[in-house]
Amino acid sequence: MSPWLSYPLLTFAAFTGVIALFVALYAFPAAATKAVAAIGRRLGPWRTGAADPRIVPVSQDEPAQLSYWARQVLEDVASAVATAVSVLRRRLVTEWLGTSARNLLRGRRPSSSPGENAFTTTVMTLTGPGFGLGAVVGASAAALFLILVLLLFGALLAVVSGALAAAALALRGLDRAGLLVRRIRMKCPYPGCYRPIDLPVYHCPDCTAAHRRLRAGRFGVLRRVCACGKRLNTSFLTGRHKMMSYCPHCDLALPGSLGTMRIVHVPIVGGTSSGKTMLMAAMVAGLRSWSDRGQLSVDYATSEDQRELQRLKSQLDQDGWVQKTAAPQPRAFMLQVTRGRRRRLLYLYDPMGETFGDAGVVREQQYLAHADGVVLVADVLAEPEVRRALGGSDARRTVDARPSPEGPKDTYDRLAGEFAAMSGRRARTPVATVVTKRDVLDQLDSLPTPGTRIDEWLTRIGLGDLVQSLGHDFGDTRYWAVSAQAATGAGALDGESRRAAESVLWLLSRTGLPVKPLLTSEAAKR
Numbered sequence: 001m002s003p004w005l006s007y008p009l010l011t012f013a014a015f016t017g018v019i020a021l022f023v024a025l026y027a028f029p030a031a032a033t034k035a036v037a038a039i040g041r042r043l044g045p046w047r048t049g050a051a052d053p054r055i056v057p058v059s060q061d062e063p064a065q066l067s068y069w070a071r072q073v074l075e076d077v078a079s080a081v082a083t084a085v086s087v088l089r090r091r092l093v094t095e096w097l098g099t100s101a102r103n104l105l106r107g108r109r110p111s112s113s114p115g116e117n118a119f120t121t122t123v124m125t126l127t128g129p130g131f132g133l134g135a136v137v138g139a140s141a142a143a144l145f146l147i148l149v150l151l152l153f154g155a156l157l158a159v160v161s162g163a164l165a166a167a168a169l170a171l172r173g174l175d176r177a178g179l180l181v182r183r184i185r186m187k188c189p190y191p192g193c194y195r196p197i198d199l200p201v202y203h204c205p206d207c208t209a210a211h212r213r214l215r216a217g218r219f220g221v222l223r224r225v226c227a228c229g230k231r232l233n234t235s236f237l238t239g240r241h242k243m244m245s246y247c248p249h250c251d252l253a254l255p256g257s258l259g260t261m262r263i264v265h266v267p268i269v270g271g272t273s274s275g276k277t278m279l280m281a282a283m284v285a286g287l288r289s290w291s292d293r294g295q296l297s298v299d300y301a302t303s304e305d306q307r308e309l310q311r312l313k314s315q316l317d318q319d320g321w322v323q324k325t326a327a328p329q330p331r332a333f334m335l336q337v338t339r340g341r342r343r344r345l346l347y348l349y350d351p352m353g354e355t356f357g358d359a360g361v362v363r364e365q366q367y368l369a370h371a372d373g374v375v376l377v378a379d380v381l382a383e384p385e386v387r388r389a390l391g392g393s394d395a396r397r398t399v400d401a402r403p404s405p406e407g408p409k410d411t412y413d414r415l416a417g418e419f420a421a422m423s424g425r426r427a428r429t430p431v432a433t434v435v436t437k438r439d440v441l442d443q444l445d446s447l448p449t450p451g452t453r454i455d456e457w458l459t460r461i462g463l464g465d466l467v468q469s470l471g472h473d474f475g476d477t478r479y480w481a482v483s484a485q486a487a488t489g490a491g492a493l494d495g496e497s498r499r500a501a502e503s504v505l506w507l508l509s510r511t512g513l514p515v516k517p518l519l520t521s522e523a524a525k526r
Contacts, residue, residue: 012126015126015130016126016129016130016133017130018130019127019129019130019131019133019134020130020131020133020134020137021134022134023130023131023133023134023135023137023138024134024135024137024138024141025138026134026138027091027096027134027135027137027138027139027141027142028138028139028141028142028145029142030091030138031087031088031091031092031138031139031142031143032142032145032146034087034091035083035084035087035088035142035146036146036149038083038084038086038087039079039080039083039084042079042080042083043076043079043080062211062212062213062219063204063207063209063210063211063226063227064211064219064220064224064225064226064227064232065219065224065225065226065227066218066219067164067218067219067220067221067224069160069161069164069165070218070219071218073157073161076157077150077153077154077157080150080153081150084143084146084150088139088142088143088146091139092135092136092139096131096132096135096139097132097135097136100131100135101128101131101132101135102128103124104124104125104127104128104131104132105125105128105129105132106124106125107121107122107124107125108121108124109124110131164221167216167221168216168217168221169216171215171216171221171222171234171235171237172215172216172217174235174237175215175235175236175237178236178237179259182261182262183262183511184259184260184261184262184263185263185370186198186200186258186259186263187263187265187347187367187370188247188249188250188252188254189254189255189331189332189334189347190247190250190252190331190332191327191328191329191330191331192250192329193247193249193250193252194366194367194369194370195247195249195250195366197247197248197249197254197258198248199212199213199214199215199248200245200246200247200248200254200258200259201245201246201247201248201251202214202232202240202243202244202245202246203243203244203245203246204226204228204230204232204243205230205243205244206226206228206229206230207226207227207228207230209226209227209228210246211224211226211232212248214232214234214240214243215234215235216234216235217234219234220234221234222234222235222238223238236259236260241256241257241258241259241260242256244256245258253302255301255302255334255345256301256302257301257336257343257345258345260343261336261343261344261345262343262344262345262511262512263344263345263346263347263370264344264345264346264347264372264373264507264508264511265332265347265349265367265370265371265372265373266346266347266348266349266371266372266373266374266375266504266507267349267351267365267367267368267371267374267375268280268348268349268350268351268375268377269351269356269374269375269376269377269411269415270353270356270376270377270378270379270404270408270411270436271353271356271357271377271379271382271404271405271406271407271408271410271411272324272352272353272354272357272404272405272406273324273353273379273402273403273404273405274353274377274378274379274382274404274408274411274436275377275379275436275437275484276325276350276353276377277312277322277323277324277325277350278316278321278322278436278484278485278488279375279377279434279436279482279484279500280333280348280350281309281312281313281316281322281484281488282482282484282487282488282496282497282500282501283348283500283501283503283504284298284309284333284335284501285487285488285492285497285500285501286487286497286498286499286500286501286502287335287337287501287504287505288497289494289497289498289501290498290501290505290518295339295518296337296338296339296515296518297336297337297338297339298335298336298337298338299335299336299338300334300335300336301334301335301336301345302334305333305334305335308333309333313488316488316489317489324352324353325350325351325352325353327351327352328351328352328355328361328364329351329364329365330349330350330351330352330367332347332348332349332367333347333348333349333350334346334347334348335348337508337513339513339514339515340514342512342513342514344508344511344513346504346508347367348504349365349367351365353404353406356406356411356414356415357406357411357414358414359414359417359418362414362415362418363418363421363422366422368418368419368422368423369422369423370423371419371423371429372429372507372510372511373429373430373431373432373507373510374415374419374429374430374431374432374474375431375432375433375434375503375504375507376408376411376412376415376431376432376433376434376470377408377434377436378408378433378434378435378436378458378463378466379403379404379407379408379435379436379437380408380435380441380458380461380463381398381401381403381404381437381440381441382403382404382405382406382407382408383407383408383409383462383463384407385461385462385463386447386461386462386463387403389446389447389461389462390444390446390447391446393445394444394445394446394447397440397443397444398440398444400440401437401440408463408466409463409465409466412466412469412470413469416469416473416474420473426473426474427473427474427475428475429474429475430474430475430476430477430478430506430507430510431470431474431475431476431477431478432477432478432480432503432504432506432507433454433455433470433477433478433479433480434479434480434481434482434500434503435450435454435458435479435480435481435482436482436483436484437483437484437485438450438481438482438483439483439485439486441481447461448460448461450481453479454479454480454481455467455477455479457481458479476510478503478506480499480500480502480503482496482499482500483496484500487499487500498518498520499520502518502519502520505518505519506519
């Protein structure tokens with residue numbers, strides 16, 4: 001190539017390179033800062049609580065706002081990428097190449113005003129290629145920088161999202177492990193349901209919206225935000241149980257302590273007029289007596305339980321008797337029993353006596369499948385063999401005591417057969433057998449007086465088969481004889497009330513509640 005051509009080309013190339021360098025040094029920070037600022041504005045809203053128009057604020061299946069990390073983070077990543085591409089394209093293609101570089105190549109200033117003379121027009125034209133090259137280089141460098149920034153941003157979000165997901169799973173695991181370690185199995189206490197509860201339905205205290213899956217997850221880890229804006233705890237560890245909860249199957253209110261302590265299910269089984277309801281009232285009176293002495297803490301699980309006991313107490317104070325249970329399936333009477341640092345939620349079931357007169361009706365008593373122990377109420381005055389041994393005034397006293405129309409052996413036979421099929425744990429289930437109406441039994445001359453060994457006394461009066469069956473079919477068995485009449489009502493005796501409570505205290509002791517020191521009967525200590 002001729003020197004006359006090479007020198008001008010080299011000079012033009014050098015001039016273009018210098019222009020491109022200075023333009024690139026300007027374009028790189030200008031494009032990068034412009035893109036970063038636009039991304040920051042697009043990522044909002046920055047004001048706490050402000051709605052984001054890009055996402056649905058409330059989930060369709062739960063009345064709660066999705067957690068930022070569940071959905072909005074993806075919107076933010078997509079917005080950041082789209083904003084960066086849009087800003088770089090506008091700066092490079094529209095402003096720098098489409099406007100400034102084109103004007104320079106036409107001999108005009110970047111702002112489109114023409115040059116003053118031929119010299120400035122020529123300079124503008126010669127500057128155009130360098131300006132365009134520098135703009136491309138600067139924008140490319142800015143694009144590379146933004147790619148690195150967005151990759152770092154995405155990696156950081158992925159790490160945080162992963163950590164929060166792991167925290168949510170860990171919190172769920174801790175809740176589940178806490179239930180397993182403390183052997184807490186939540187069950188519905190209402191008739192017709194009695195079903196296991198994996199997670200109660202919690203109602204927002206402000207708007208009463210029902211949250212059916214209030215746990216750590218996509219709506220929040222430690223807390224979630226209700227549709228009304230109320231923050232709700234998502235774990236037992238953070239106080240979720242303090243909210244109103246409902247059974248997910250029957251939608252009825254559950255006790256506030258459900259899930260915080262082990263439930264002990266104790267059905268009270270006996271025939272009609274055997275004294276089941278009075279015995280339950282005597283048990284509660286005995287527990288309250290120990291509570292008054294500071295040996296226990298006994299609280300009603302719900303206000304309904306308190307009203308039910310007040311109703312029974314009023315009947316006993318007024319009539320000395322209580323009306324027989326009428327509901328075909330009982331609602332559990334619930335008490336919170338605490339001694340030391342250990343607590344139990346006691347479910348007492350008092351079905352009507354006719355329930356155990358028919359095997360088909362017994363199968364409908366689904367709470368039997370959850371039983372941790374059974375209180376068998378034995379009205380021995382209803383047993384035909386015992387009735388035949390009575391005579392004279394003893395027979396009249398027995399009639400006045402209103403014995404059950406069915407003897408305890410028949411009731412037991414139906415219970416034992418159906419219990420084995422329903423629970424599968426019959427051989428491990430303890431039974432507290434309570435002979436009722438002791439005040440009448442002590443007055444009968446035809447029968448020996450019940451002593452400290454009630455099992456031996458039952459054998460002597462002709463119920464040895466019942467004692468043998470109990471020892472063979474069920475787990476550990478203990479025996480008591482009490483007078484529910486003397487343990488309840490206006491003239492109740494504290495000692496007899498506490499004796500009536502021993503059967504349920506013994507069953508509670510079998511679940512790990514340290515109440516054995518409160519058991520005074522020799523039968524309970526064995």
